[in-house]
Amino acid sequence: MxxxxxxxxxxxxxxxxxxxxxxxxxxxxxxxxxxxxxxxxxxxxxxxxxxxxxxxxxxxxxxxxxxxxxxxxxxxxxxxxxxxxxxxxxxxxxxxxxxxxxxxxxxxxxxxxxxxxxxxxxxxxxxxxxxxxxxxxxxxxxxxxxxxxxxxxxxxxxxxxxxxxxxxxxxxxxxxxxxxxxxxxxxxxxxxxxxxxxxxxxxxxxxxxDVHSAEFTKYAANAMLATRISFMNDLSNLADMVGADIEAVRRGIGSDPRIGYHFLYAGCGYGGSCFPKDVQALVQTARENGHRLRILEAVEEVNDAQKEVLVNKIVRRMGEDLRGRTFAVWGLAFKPNTDDMREASSRRIVEALLARGATVRAYDPVALQEAERVLALDLAERPDDIKRLHFVRSQQEALTDADALVIVTEWKEFKSPDFAHLKSALKMPVIFDGRNLYEPEAMSEMGIDYYAIGRPHVALDSNGKRS
CATH class of the missing domain: 3.40.50.720 (NAD(P)-binding Rossmann-like Domain)
Structure with missing residues (x-):
């Protein structure tokens, strides 16, 4: 045809x-x-x-x-x-x-x-x-x-x-x-x-x-998936407060066939070309028809706040003033296997670190060129911040002179790094993981101070031992 x-x-x-x-x-x-x-x-x-x-x-x-x-x-x-x-x-x-x-x-x-x-x-x-x-x-x-x-x-x-x-x-x-x-x-x-x-x-x-139902189906599907993500992210923040492990919770509820495991992973917020704009568009369609989609309004609100959660963890650990600090950032695309930077959580996180005076060394396997373009636009009126943003060509290079590692995108190559090298490369063995790639207990045994989303933080003493 x-x-x-x-x-x-x-x-x-x-x-x-x-x-x-x-x-x-x-x-x-x-x-x-x-x-x-x-x-x-x-x-x-x-x-x-x-x-x-x-x-x-x-x-x-x-x-x-x-x-x-x-x-x-x-x-x-x-x-x-x-x-x-x-x-x-x-x-x-x-x-x-x-x-x-x-x-x-x-x-x-x-x-x-x-x-x-x-x-x-x-x-x-x-x-x-x-x-x-x-x-x-x-x-x-x-x-x-x-x-x-x-x-x-x-x-x-x-x-x-x-x-x-x-x-x-x-x-x-x-x-x-x-x-x-x-x-x-x-x-x-x-x-x-x-x-x-x-x-x-x-x-x-x-x-x-019918045509109207088909048009509605697409929005409804994306809205449901976005809702599951924000639901888990909201629960992960409560899990942090009450000492629960959101990964254990995910396994517990996902095993119910009525719920399933898809899109139940806590993290630092969804992005991309679909979920953010489709949720907004469906909410606006409801308003135009004199109706409120209260659940989706909350989904959008939760997702917006979730993009600040990792930054808040960094500030609590290292202080509001980050001048003189350098952060390695692994992952810039909104998800793996794409170079799409639209509504990516990394944009908010990198901007927040730079705004507090930090230096950022950022790496992504495929999105570096696109990330450099969009972040240049985001930071166009902040030339001093742009000077402290460096794009590097490998995850190891990102660690050079870094005080801590921040993981934003769950690329496969980040899932099993050389932890001994990682620990020795960082000035402080600290990881802020926005995608829950590692096990807190395993990190503590290696003497790495590990902060994840909705997972227990194991405190270490000055010698890197469990306190």
């Missing part, structure tokens, strides 16, 4: 590559010539395991192309995926300007029946807005009501985890399709069924529903 992908960001690029991988003829379009140049020269503007190899195969086979030519992209695809960004507006609602601009172009250049697929995460009612925009453009061309230039707007939300997106797309646990039940909708349903047939060989994974 001939497919057009509007937007070569995270969702669009993965969607385009995977659909090309199974044999479709895919045209990816973007208004950013820099991205298109990178892709046409064999590069990938984002870090996602397996994506570069898949793009290399599909490009060599001639099944995927990249361009800034909007008209050519519309004329190419019988199915038009809109996969552009929907950043939060000032009030937290989703900014639909890029979605509606894509719809406007489809109406402006449509050369036949089009299935227009909202792949971007959009609030309930967006499909209707897209439909109205396309209708307006067709009317301006004198094509309104034309069977030849008919269209149907479909909601097909993505459920991709950054760091595992390619595998999630190729082996989906569900495919949600919201579609109208009119004649154009029936034709669109047949095309979508054919498109996704390769993913339903063993058993049917597609869930058909």
């Amino acid at each position: 001939k497919i057009t992908i509007v937007g070569t960001g995270y969702v669009g690029l993965v969607t385009g590559a995977c659909l090309a991988e199974i044999g479709n003829d895919v045209f990816c379009v973007d208004v950013d010539p820099r991205k298109i140049d990178i892709l046409n020269n064999g590069g990938v503007p984002i870090h996602e395991p397996g994506l570069q190899e898949m793009l290399r195969r599909t490009r060599a086979a001639g099944r995927i192309q990249f361009s800034t030519d909007v008209q050519a992209s519309v004329e190419h695809g019988e199915i038009q995926f809109i996969a552009v960004g929907t950043p939060p507006d000032e009030d937290g609602s989703a900014d639909l300007q890029y979605v509606l601009a894509a719809a406007r172009n489809i109406g402006r250049y449509s050369n036949g029946f089009k299935v227009i697929v909202d792949k971007s995460t959009v609030p309930v009612g967006t499909a209707l807005q897209v439909s109205n925009v396309v209708e307006t453009e067709l009317k301006a061309r004198g094509l309104e009501g034309s069977d030849e230039h008919g269209f149907s707007v479909v909601s097909n939300p993505e459920f991709l985890k950054e760091g595992a997106a390619v595998d999630d797309f190729m082996r989906p646990d569900r495919i949600v399709i919201g579609i109208d039940d009119d004649e154009n909708g029936k034709l669109a349903r047949e095309k979508m069924k054919r498109l996704y047939a390769p993913f339903n060989r063993n058993h049917e994974r597609t869930l058909y529903m």
